[in-house]
Amino acid sequence: MIMSNDKCTYSLLKEQEIRGAGIIVPKEHRETVFDLTEEERMATYRLLFEVKEYLDLNYEPDGYNVGWNCGHVGGQHIFHSHLHVIPRYADEKMAGKGIRYLFKNLRQPDPDR
Structure with a gap:
């Protein structure tokens, strides 16, 4: 754990595909972001801004991806709510490609549209 407040904690991921990647996790069990209390x-968003300061100081990223995966179909593999905070760097292979890049390139025509 790197930092926390009364409701959640922030930790770097053990296996990082991008250096500095981590998650903010509520202390109480909540399955998805939609189950969090107000x-x-x-508290999650307050900690997010502290995390950004930490990452800016220690990793100097050029951008960020921040997001939640909800439910199995939404890509959630651990069913305890967690907010991904992923620093992005200008020199990485996928620089400039946001979280929707994969979906835009895999899109299949919808016969009902």
Whole structure:
């Protein structure tokens, strides 16, 4: 654990695909972001800005991806709510590609549209 407040903690991921990647996790079990209490949501976002200061100081990223995966189909593999905080760097292979890049390039025509 790197930092915390009364409702949540922030830790770097053990296996980092991008240096500095981590998650903010509520202390109480909540399956998805939609299950967080109002106090937990506010505490998560307060901690997010502290995490950004920490990452800016220690990793000097050029950008960020921040996001939640909710439910199995949404890519959630650990069913305890967690907010991904992923620093991004200009020199990485996927620089300039946001979280929707994969979806845009894999999009199949929808026959009902």
